[in-house]
Amino acid sequence: MISTMHYVAVSLAMLLIGTVGLLTRRNIVIILMSIELILNAVNINLVAFSKHHGNAAGQVFAIFVIAVAVAEAAVGLGILLALFRNRETVQVDEIDLLKW
Amino acid sequence: MNLDVFFFYAFTSLALGGGLLAITRRSAVHAAIALMVSLLGVAGLYLLLQAEFLFVSQIIVYIGGILLLFLFVIMLVNLDAGKGLRQFHKNWPLGAAVTALAGIALAVLLSRAQLPPPQQMPATGNVELVADTLFQDYLVPFEVASLLLLVAVVGSVLLARKRA
Amino acid sequence: MNFLETLWLIPVFPLFGAALMLLLGRYEFLDPQEECATLENRHHHDRGHDQDLRSPGGLRWAIGPLCSGFVLLSFLWSLGAVFSGRTEQILFTWVAGLPFPTFDGRPAVLAADWGYLLDPLSAVMILMVTGIGFLIHVYSIAYMEHDGGLYRYFGCLNLFVFFMLILVMANNYLLLFIGWEGVGLASYLLIGFYFKRKPASDAAMKAFLMNRLGDAGYLMALFFLLGIFGTLRFTSIEASAHPLLPWATLLLLLAATGKSAQIPLFTWLPDAMEGPTPVSALIHAATMVTAGVYLIVRAAPLFSLTPEVASLTATIGALTAIIAASIAIVQHDIKKVLAYSTISQLGLMFIALGVGAYWAALFHVVTHAFFKAQLFLCAGSVIHALDGEQDIRFMGGLRRQMPHTFRTMFIATLALAGWPGLAGFFSKDAILASAWVASPALFGAGLITALLTAFYMGRLLFLTFFGPYRGHVEIEESPKRMTIPLWFLSVGSIGAGWFASPFASWLGATPVAHSWGVMPASAAVAVGGLALAYHFYLNRPGLADRVESAAAPVAKLLRARWYFDDLYEWAIVRGVARGGGSTLASLDQTIIDGGVNGLGWLTRRTGAISRWADTWIVDGTVNFTALTVKLASFPVRFLQTGFAQSYALVIVMSLAALAGWYMLRSA
Known part of the structure; x- marks a missing residue:
């Protein structure tokens, strides 16, 4: 029988995959994809516990997370376009203007 | 083997395998397609968890919306120019090690977790249930979320448009 | 039409004009000649002779008449209101009630x-x-x-009229302050109208900064008044003695010295002559600079309770009047002579304020507004005709070519010098009579000022309009549109003086009874000063130079403007810059970037700073910042790489640490 803990384990695995992608890739587009993976891991967790507790609040939160993910993707890709136009690169380790 | 268990492992392998492929592919287009597989797997997991509404939303919003956006941008910025470059950060072992460390700690913690006994979902249909919760208990956050989306739309248009 | 109920409309007209100009002005249809084009070509002073600009396009021709029309409407409306009675009209509550205790512990509401x-x-x-x-x-x-940027000129001019109206119509000290700041802003914008010329933008900055000093005094005075009386409304303040009241009036006096260009804050006004001449006439002679006088008249009940501050006012006025008049004698720039003359006349008004003759001060404000505006406009007309020449040494004999300008300037000069029967004579006489009652020393100062005034005005008139022509530009009388306003103003310069007693009774004051010694004395010095100037500059040309070389130290002192500018340059500009440098050193260790850039900008702005501070600012920004960060935040430095991924790495590390900590704790 599949228990809630199984889903949590899947969620953790997906979180780790996303984190590795986020920390090691140089391509900004793929980093944004990694973030989507992390958010999906969160969603699996939320939905699994929603079922476990027998109420829909977790699913509603998942909907909000999807909304935030959409906003994040739209803005992130917008920034990417602006960046590409100005710097001709999407390699994240060539962009270091964020200091002080 | 029970059908539920079979589908769980099938969807899990789709989700995790797709994710792994997505972060290792050299070509951004391939990565996007792998991501789509992963997201489909997640959608399947939702179905197993009796969250039918989220299952549909996942497919429509993620695969129909976000992924399409990714593909558009990939086409726009001609990412293939960077294909020959190093794909991983030069410090990648550090990142992977730290992630592994966090993963081990979290896994140990989770293995010790003791959950309360599971409860039964109410008998009403899933869509009604989500709708009731969303529009009764979480109406204000819902409206705020719409505002957030509006801001995101305006912001991304502003960011991405060509300077006059 | 009930003018009293529609009182609020008076400032709305110019505000509308200003909004129209400043919001729409940049669009092509209004002013196709963008300012850049003209400013590039502008070499000399007030105007250039670009024939291209004569071909107007769009609605450019309408800007001036439109804005003048708004002010005319405002004028007619206020005429209607003034002759319909008195009123206090509250439009809305602007700052809502905030309870606080006064100094005496009474409850009050802000x-x-x-x-x-x-x-x-x-x-x-x-x-x-x-x-x-x-x-x-x-x-x-x-x-x-x-000129280019016409919309900007008229927009700012209307904005100035709006704020000046707010200033004089306000029913409380706080709203008055809005107008007070607003006219300062408009003045700044208009002094720097030719902002591509360095002296103009510097002068604008100087005027703005020196006014800020006075404004800080005003702001502090506001708090004192609130603390003492619990209210800022003119009609609710019940003036009564209070131990802290002298501080309030002293700070108000500081504010007035800033706006009205008195010692110690007078040096901005001569520099303000970098603006277009009509601006000098309106803002820096007739109206804005009298705001300080207006403020003190408004606060008259408070000043009469603090005699020590009042006598300080009179002393400041007397010193300013004499010093400014003496500087005016040696100035060569026609506008600078008038600027120092304005400072000197404002000093006379301050004498009147100090001795409690508020109506006399206000009367002099009015008459002075007429003839000083007229003098500036005449000077503008001369400058216009001479193609930007402002140096009186290159003028002379203009009375034949410019008859209208000459006649009106002649009238205004006599009025300012105090020729018997003209406006300046009566108002100056009222001040001198009041000063005579109060203190012979102040009377003496007033009399000396009157003599100097007559002398330098005579010098200005004779050097400009008489004798041989010493310039080389072809002269042509200014157009009628310029001379007609001059004639209108001369009506005021001639006639305004005769209304002294109706004016005083209208304000509810009783003029000091004429003492028969004062009037002949002031008439005598006026005529004497003019005669002296005639002797020096027409009868015996060359005599002036001989006198100057005989009294070389005095001449040097006057030419250096009593060293006020140099003193400020040395003590404040350099001092602050140097002090700012070392303050910077300690500040920078905490606020790494903003402090350096901001103060660095300020330091560069103020100019002359020692080489040490300069190099310190330039490469110190980089080196010192790195050093500070290295020393002060040693471990944090390595995290601030600027790469987004390293920040993410820190997040994941923290996650691992957190999870690990929980793991070990629950084990």
Whole structure:
């Protein structure tokens, strides 16, 4: 029988995959994809516990997370376009203007 | 083997395998397609968890919306120019090690977790249930979320448009 | 039509004009000649002779008449209101009630209305501002014809009229402060109208900064008044002695010295002459600089309770009057002579304020507004005709070529010098008579000022319009649109003086009875000063130079403007810059970037700073910042790489640490 803990384990695995992608890739587009993976891991967790507790609040939160993910993707890709136009690169380790 | 268990492992392998492929592919287009597989797997997991509404939303919003956006941008910025470059950060072992460390700690913690006994979902249909919760208990956050989306739309248009 | 109920409309007209100009002005249809084009070509002073600019396009021709029309409407409206009675009109509550205790522990409420007060005092000022403002607007239409950025000029001019009206119509000290700051802003914008010329933008900055000093005094005075009386409304303040009241009036006096260019804050006014001449006439002679006088008249009940501050006012006035008049004698720039003359006349008004003759001060404000505006406009007309020449040594004999300008300038000069029967004679006489009653020393100072005034005005007139012509530009009388406002103003310069006693009774004051010694004395010094100037500059040319070389130290002192500018340069500009440098060193260790850039900018702005501070700022920004960060935040430094991924790495590390900590704790 599949228990809630199984889903949590899947969620953790997906979180780790996303984190590795986020920390090691140089391509900004793929980093944004990694973030989507992390958010999906969160969603699996939320939905699994929603079922476990027998109420829909977790699913509603998942909907909000999807909304935030959409906003994040739209803005992130917008920034990417602006960046590409100005710097001709999407390699994240060539962009270091964020200091002080 | 029970059908539920079979589908769980099938969807899990789709989700995790797709994710792994997505972060290792050299070509951004391939990565996007792998991501789509992963997201489909997640959608399947939702179905197993009796969250039918989220299952549909996942497919429509993620695969129909976000992924399409990714593909558009990939086409726009001609990412293939960077294909020959190093794909991983030069410090990648550090990142992977730290992630592994966090993963081990979290896994140990989770293995010790003791959950309360599971409860039964109410008998009403899933869509009604989500709708009731969303529009009764979480109406204000819902409206705020719409505002957030509006801001995101305006912001991304502003960011991405060509300077006059 | 009930003018009293629609009192609020008076400032709305110019505000509308200003909004129209400043919001729409940049669009092509209004002003196709963008300022850049003209400013690039502008070499000399007030105007260039670009024939291209004569071909107007779009609605450019409408800007001047439109804005003048708004001011005219405002003038007519205020005429209607002034002759319908007195009123106090509250439009809305602007600062809502906030309870606080006064110094005496009484409960009070901090509240301010947006309200207008129409009493004789504000009525005089409103009529003066709108009336003279209108004439100067009309004059500007022709004067500014060749300049770019016309919308900016007229927009700011209307903005100035708006804020000046707020200043004089306000029914409380806080709203007055809004107008006070607003006219400062408009003045800044207009002094720096030719902002591509370095002296102009510097002068604008100087005027703005020196006014800030006075404004800080005003702000502190506001808090004192609130603490003492619990209210800021003119009609609710019940003046009564209080131990802290002298501080309030002293700070108000500081504010007035800033706005009205008195010692110690007078050096901005001569520099303000970098603005277009009509602006000098309106803002820096007739209206804005008299705001300080207006403020003290407004606060008269408080000043009469603090005699020590009042006598300080009179002393400041006397010193300023004599010093400024003595500097005016040696100036060569026609506008600078008039600027120092304005400072000196404002000093006379401060004498009157100090001895409690508030009506006399206000009367002099009015008459002075007429003839000083007229003098500036005449000077503008001369400069216009001479193609930007402002040095009186290159003028002379202009009376034949410029008959209208000459006649009006002649009238205004006599009026300022105090020729018996003209406006300046009566108002100056009222001040001198009051000073005589109060203290012979102040009377003496006033008399010396009157003599010097007559002398330098005579010098100006004779050097400009008589004798041989010493320039080389072909001269042509200015157009009618410029000379007609001059004639209108001369009516005031001639006639305004005769209304002294109706004016005083209208304000509810009783003029000092004429002592028969004063009037002949002041008439004698006026005529004597003019005669002396005639002797020096027409009868015996060359005598002036001989006198100057005989009294070389005095001449040097006067030419250096009593070293006020140098003192400020040395003590404040350099001092602050140097001090700012070392403050910077300690500040920078905590606020790494903003402090360096901000103060660095300030330091560069103020100019002359020692080499040490310069190199310190330039490469110190980089080196010192790195050093500070290295030392002060040693471990944090390595995290601030600027790479987004390293920040993410820190997040994941923290996650691992957190999870690990929980793991170990629950084991």
